[in-house]
Amino acid sequence: MTLGWAVISTGRHAENKIAPAIHAAPHAELVAVCSRDQQRADAFAERHGALAAYDSIESVLQDSRVDAVFIVSPNALHASQTIQAARAGKHVLTEKPMATSVEDAIAMIQVCRQHGVMLGVGFHLRTHPAHLEILRVLQQQALGTIALLNGQWGFGARGQVMPPPRPPLQQWWEEPELIGGASTMMGTGVHVVDLYRFLLGQEIVELTALADGQTPNQPLEQLLTMSLRFEDGPLATICCGRRLPDSLNDLVIYGSDGRVASRGTLWEAREGSLEIVSETVNTTADYPHAFLANYIDELEDFYYAVTEKREPAATGLDGLRAVEVTLAMITAAREKHTVKIERHTP
The missing domain is CATH 3.40.50.720 (NAD(P)-binding Rossmann-like Domain)
Structure with missing residues (x-):
């Protein structure tokens, strides 16, 4: 079938x-x-x-x-x-x-x-085997109490201070109403937000943000940093942007008993490496470049969700939570203060 x-x-x-x-x-x-x-x-x-x-x-x-x-x-x-x-x-x-x-x-x-x-x-980052291994390690509490998460997903071209205008059929990315009031947050930042929630099993309760946009003169940001607090105490940072040539698109998580680092895994393709250093787990892994692998697994997971009548890897509720965080980011960047996340029940 x-x-x-x-x-x-x-x-x-x-x-x-x-x-x-x-x-x-x-x-x-x-x-x-x-x-x-x-x-x-x-x-x-x-x-x-x-x-x-x-x-x-x-x-x-x-x-x-x-x-x-x-x-x-x-x-x-x-x-x-x-x-x-x-x-x-x-x-x-x-x-x-x-x-x-x-x-x-x-x-x-x-x-x-x-x-x-x-x-x-x-x-699609939920399907990367490095992130699935991190989830397993965190669920085993091999890193102890989680203190800090750092993640960055950026890209750009050397010599470009700002990204050039998009071609005609992609110009909706530059229209605030069509894109949803944010640019690089919509492109890559939401992926990192969702990955954090997936790995920790916790919700974000408040955040603050600095951006090169979200102003009357530049409504859409091309570079963004956020600081987040999760409900059980961990702090996190996210950096994303289109002004970052040679970006190290890494995720690092620090706990009371160790550290995990996935290098180059915050990307579209499946690639990168994983290093876990802790009291009980010490291992490394490499992931050969496979451009479509994360998307193929996303589709296969959805097929089994339909046929087995179970939830898919990322549900509508997960999407809602990312929307809540995105809107809070926009407010925080525009108004320059910390914003508490309001969660809704669908």
Whole structure:
């Protein structure tokens, strides 16, 4: 059995990662693609071997071969497209951020629940074997009491002080309403936030943020640092940005009995290394470059979540929690003070 997928939007992420990963996943089939432009949809379908191409989500949802949709559209469209798909009986895996408001995220969870369909969020870092090993070590309390987490996901080009304007079909990334009021936080910061929650099993209770944007003259940030406090006491930092050529995209966690460091694992591809140094566990591991591996495992996990009727690796609630933190970051950066996180029950 395979899950019949429709990819909503034919942008770079769908082109380079999602459609190829669907082809590579053992239990996935690319049934349909959707673009506002029929010619773009047709060309995408031809390149990736999709069975059908549509220029509206309504047409996609009428295709009985489609079991699930992977939403890769501009952030502000995720909620409405998820709700449409759920009402049509289709399972939904949406890219992060799940939504651009708490109200939309809650509506997505509620409608999917009401219609009995699965809702997952594309936090692919949860599938990296280095992070799964860190989770196992933390659950065994091999590092003792966790004190501090440091994570960075950045990129850039040497010689560029600021990133250049995006090409026309990617310019929604530069429109605050479509992207959701934040730039590099939406691109990579939310992944690190979610990974911290996944590894610690704790919620963030407050944060502060400094950014090179979130001002009237520069509404969207291209460089961001955050300091976080978790409910049981650990502190954390996150740095993300598009102004960081040669960025060391590492995660380091310090506990009372040791340290774990994953080098180069905060990235799209599966790669990097892991070092654990503690009283009881001392080990290293290397991960050969595998560009699609995290996305393939994300799709396979979703297939088993649907067929086994269990939660996916990252749920709608996980997506909601990331939205709450993102909105708090925007407030903290704009108003220059610490913000307590308000958690909502969907």
